[in-house]
Amino acid sequence: MAAKYEFFKDASGAFRFRLKAANGRIIASSEGYKSNAGAEKTNAPGATVVDKTKPTVPKKPPAETAEDYNRRTKQQQDKLRVELQKRPFKIGK
Numbered sequence: 001m002a003a004k005y006e007f008f009k010d011a012s013g014a015f016r017f018r019l020k021a022a023n024g025r026i027i028a029s030s031e032g033y034k035s036n037a038g039a040e041k042t043n044a045p046g047a048t049v050v051d052k053t054k055p056t057v058p059k060k061p062p063a064e065t066a067e068d069y070n071r072r073t074k075q076q077q078d079k080l081r082v083e084l085q086k087r088p089f090k091i092g093k
Contacts, residue, residue: 003027004048008034015053 015030021027036053064072079085 002048004050006052008052011084 003022004020005017006020007015010016010032012068014034015036016032017030018026025093036051
C-alpha cells in the first residue's frame, strides 16, 4: 500500500491535509487553507487521496438470509408458544 493524503476540515473550519505512510503514521501535516483547492497535493506522486471533507454514504447492512429469517421466526414462534401455554384454557363462557 502506498502513502495517502487525507483532506479534512479542522475545528476552526480551515481545510488541511496530512500525508500518511503505508504503515498509517502521519509523516506530514499542512497549514490551514481557506479552500479545499488550496490544500491539494503537490509532492507525493502515486499517493491515494482520501477526502474526509465530503460526507460519506453509510453502508447498507447485509440483507437477511433465508437461514436468519427462519431462525428469527422460529424464535418468535417458540416465544409465543410459551406465552400461550402459561394462559389457562377455557371452553365457553
